[in-house]
Amino acid sequence: MRLVYLLVSIWMVICINNTAIAKNRKHSSPARSRSQSAPTVTYGASQLADQINNLVRSSNLDADIAIYVKSMQSGDSLYARNISQPLTPASTMKIFTAEAALLFLGPEYRFSTQLLTDAKGVKNGILQGNLYIVLSGDPTLTYDDLVDLMLSLRTHQIQAIAGNVYIDNTAYDQSFYGPGWVGKDKVSCYGAPISAGIVNKNCLPFQVTPSHVTGRPAQVVTSSKYFYPVIKNSVTTRANGTRSCSVRLSADPTSVIAIDGCMPKGRYAWGVSYVVADVPEYDRELVKNLLNRLSVNVFGSVTFGSAPDNLSLVGAHTSKPLRFIINEMLKKSDNVIAGALFKKMGQLYTHQPGSWQNGGYAVAQILSNRAGINTANMRILDGSGLSPDNLATSAQMMQVLDFAYHHYATSYEFITALPIAGVDGTLKRRMWNIARKVRAKTGTMSDTGVASLAGYATSADKETLAFVIMINGNRGMGWKYKALEDKIATALTRYQG
Template identity: 35%
Template sequence: MKYLSKNWLLVSLIFSTPVFSQIDIPMIAQQLPQGASLGFVAKNLHNNQIITGYNASTFMLPASTQKVFTALAAKLTLGDQFQFETSLLTNGKIQNNTLNGDLIIKFTGDPDLTSGQLYTLLAQLKKQNIQKITGNLILDTSIFASHDRGSGWIWNDLTMCFNSPPAAANIDNNCFYVDLDANQSIGENVKFNVPSQFPILVFGQVQVVSNAESGYCQLDAVVHDNNRYQIKGCITRQSKPFGLSFAVQDPDAYAAAIVQRQLNRLGIQFNGNVQIPRQPQKGTLLAQHFSKSLPDLLKKMMKKSDNQIADALFRTIAYQYYKRPATFQLGAMALKNILAKQAGIKFGNSIVADGSGLSRHNLIAPETMLQALEYIEKNEDKLHLLGAFPIAGMDGTISGRGSLIQPPLVKNVIAKTGSLKGVYNLAGFMTNARGERVAFVQFINGYSTGELENKTKRAPLVQFESQIYNKIYAE
């Protein structure tokens, strides 16, 4: 120890033990299930003092608190006027109710684009008296490159809608649903009904079994090419049909099929081919659709923890910053460079893999997240980001969080949640009893209650959070 500087020792103590307060984190942490890992730090921003800290320099999974970084980088890079644009272009001319040339649809990753909005956009062709297209349908998705999912996304979650690919062509969140009719006799197969608006194929062999066999059942989705899905497994008899949602696996093919169906519905004749070139396309603008502006997108992303918006912005930031087709790897480079240069955040050996926090490759320390929170609060007059955080007991992902719904915490804590299997994180602010703003970061990883029922597994978490945040409030 004699070789360590006094400054290094002080920093180490601040971020490993509760130096400045009587808040005994190790004692409170005993409320958590055995095996859970905790990283925590809280700072009074009024007097610039660390209130308490515990393992604050330890790398952990940030989960959706990662969206705090994404929101800040988007504000600094894109600006409040930013909107995603979906546009119709052509390299031909309109003559005698015919578009003599290709129809180019430029997709830029709009995470809120609906099939209804796309239909309204295509209907602009009809208003220009176009009844026939002689050329090809060209989908320009060149804004993004490589895989449409981040490294470290769990493979067996990829069919889930919260893992839908945030591709350049993103229609209805790249998610669809299938109705299952399991009101069959034991031994018979479940029937699948795919709503007509979805250009996908679902088939499978799901057998109805007795209640005695139900404990050994599960449903599995096997993905094939051309957006074909095979459902396997077994299920007990269900008296009413129910829906299952799945993520689109081939967004380009999905978008092409929807566009062709909508052109047909509009009575616009098209017999050409579908092309998806790698290079950006140019042409005469025919029509365009804009998403909501950045502040509205960020509010939805933060309040609802919307993964699609987060990762669409993640790569869009990289596209704007580097002026080249964006991969997830380029997004990580851009986010860290922007936040380091413009916000002074020191990432050190942190790992950033995506903008949503879905990746199990992300590694962030609580003290690094705290830097982002401090910058946000200090620059709120320019950023206007605090209003995007969920409010305890009021809205977003902490509207019903058991530990925060009683006074004095209710309405007084704003925080971004972060949840994966075994992960319960919070990053945000509270106003303490003296009216001073406190920033805090809670990373809990490896949380497991074993075989406890779902309705009781959060009880230790509620007890821990209730105690520590009430103590911070009173500190």
């Protein structure tokens, strides 16, 4: 079946390319057609090496640059530059996380969020015991999912709970931010906290709309798809055309979202996103809200506690299979998914609450023992690559790409999850000149001058070339680094062995 899917995919790509060529010919003027020439083909590894060297030299970058190119058909190394130098990989770290998760958890693995009870039964609509909400660290869990889960109480005709409601958030530890994450990352949704309780990626978007009258308060507009703590709005409306206005967010000790500042009068709303800071307290208030919505009375309290063994199942929510979650993580470079998978592997591998420490240990052991990757001196601090202190060599990343390509059991899930040049994900607006010929994971840290690109390119003679490009340089040079990456990737698509 996998072979059928692969053949169908190839057929679709050929059809799409042929259609695009036909359209271009139809709409091109004769003069323009005559002026165009076919891309220059690079013959042999020697010419390819000369071309890449020239690209690096002409870029005139003051940076550490590692490049590795290898044929997936012959196994030959076609180009190698500083491949043993440890560098910060940024989000290409997700390549390690994705392959380790596919190998250890399996493509069909699902997260499960459960409602359990120690009660012997329900009497007159009252659950005769405690209710446990067991959070699994599912990075795809939403508020709507929890609403559906809590509706299980109605299915069992539960109108009240005689004991307590315990939130079990022990799947992961209480260290929510990865080692080395900087301040601005922690207040951005891409760096939201990684906990056992992840709801809507621990990020709450809403809009602020100005009044039509200067001096009056702006209006906060929320979405029914999210649960919001109390929002204290102090944003005022200024005269139209005011340029010095901005909106500031903060959270006080009682978890109230405080928003202040000003915005110009007009028709346009501003989008604002709040990162949940106190995750346990947010989860507690969310559960209280859900119970209140369902008119379920709790005779005890809503608190935290680990679920004991031998409990009865009241209801459960399961995520989509891991293969879909991996796809979203790699296409969108989703840090929350990466962090959750990292801690989940740590939890299941060590039989301890998932943490940054045992997550790194688990990923290294899985890749070493199951894929034969040399993980010596590799520094794996988080699953996303958000920490600037992560370190890996291009040789180590190439080993993972090589194994992932040839590992039949999970190769399809891994390769198809990578962004496609000029088509989707983080490569949608890059390399349109070689659209569909490159599948690769991007990595960027603008503040520290890190750029990386790793994946697969299809050569002029339809050979698959795995490649790794890692650049550690200076702040503000990201656009130049990406330009070099794109030129090298283009050169690979014109290679003919």
